[in-house]
Amino acid sequence: MKPFTQLVCAALLFVSAAAFAQKELTPEMKRLKSINSAKILAERSIVETVYGVNVSFLEEITDMDAGALFGVTETNTDAKQIKGILFATKYDPKTDIAQVTAELDLSKISDLTGNDAHKQGLIRRVAFASSTQGSRKKLAALRGAELDAYKNLYKQVKGFTLESKSKLENFMLTSDKVRASVIGSLLGAEMTSFSWEGTGDNATASVVLTLNVRNLEKVIGQKLAGVTDDIIQVTGRAAPSDFQKNQVKKVKKARTLSIQTEPEVVDGPLNIL
Numbered sequence: 001m002k003p004f005t006q007l008v009c010a011a012l013l014f015v016s017a018a019a020f021a022q023k024e025l026t027p028e029m030k031r032l033k034s035i036n037s038a039k040i041l042a043e044r045s046i047v048e049t050v051y052g053v054n055v056s057f058l059e060e061i062t063d064m065d066a067g068a069l070f071g072v073t074e075t076n077t078d079a080k081q082i083k084g085i086l087f088a089t090k091y092d093p094k095t096d097i098a099q100v101t102a103e104l105d106l107s108k109i110s111d112l113t114g115n116d117a118h119k120q121g122l123i124r125r126v127a128f129a130s131s132t133q134g135s136r137k138k139l140a141a142l143r144g145a146e147l148d149a150y151k152n153l154y155k156q157v158k159g160f161t162l163e164s165k166s167k168l169e170n171f172m173l174t175s176d177k178v179r180a181s182v183i184g185s186l187l188g189a190e191m192t193s194f195s196w197e198g199t200g201d202n203a204t205a206s207v208v209l210t211l212n213v214r215n216l217e218k219v220i221g222q223k224l225a226g227v228t229d230d231i232i233q234v235t236g237r238a239a240p241s242d243f244q245k246n247q248v249k250k251v252k253k254a255r256t257l258s259i260q261t262e263p264e265v266v267d268g269p270l271n272i273l
Helices: 003-024 027-050 133-157 213-220
Strands: 053-062 068-074 086-092 097-105 122-130 161-169 172-186 189-197 204-212 231-238 265-267
Touching: 027 086, 027 097, 027 122, 027 189, 053 133, 068 133, 122 133, 122 189, 133 172, 133 189, 133 204, 133 231, 204 213
Parallel strands: 086 265
Antiparallel strands: 053 068, 053 172, 086 097, 097 122, 161 172, 189 204, 204 231
16 A cells, blocks of 8 residues: 555544544533433442441651642442432533432441441432543542542541651751551541632632531441540542642632432533532
């Protein structure tokens, strides 16, 4: 095959691939993908609250620097299966953001301890998703803030371990290192509000997690040692991937998560970002 013919074929293949990709990104496809993703994320929120979430975080500061934060959360239902989750969905075509509220009858399940502790009541959790890159970047910050809040909540409920080493030479501090870590499981946490610090694509997400201590004690069948509060609230923060640290932050008023109860998909604006 001649070089010119090869070039033409390559161009045609490129155009065909681009046309196919464009076809996949139609408004209706975006809508379906965003809604389906939000449903799965809402299911995960249900599982994290009911079955619990394993957390593992390491915070490190070296020589008074800002340091680093590494964290992992994991959750699963093991061999158990969840059924009977109902969904209420709202979609914003302008921003391509789907909001899904998942609702589950607690009397149908058992928690990660194996106890059928939830005898009655409903649990509702909200999740957001988008198939558009710009919206996903900020929604990812919400999830990152939620993970940071998990870490802070575990510190409040179970505590943490800390290692520190400092060196002094000739009356001068030559090195200073602090490492704090948390490893364990959390059960019953609920995201109750979120807000943004800053504006635009570089805004920092702030998430509030709430834990009803007395309800948790009923679930696990024992008192939480050293915890006297009935309700514990913590805040977590995270930034989009291209967040600029030098930006001046303006804290917006926190918005309580609204629970949708309509069974159908409702199209309309979502004041999320």
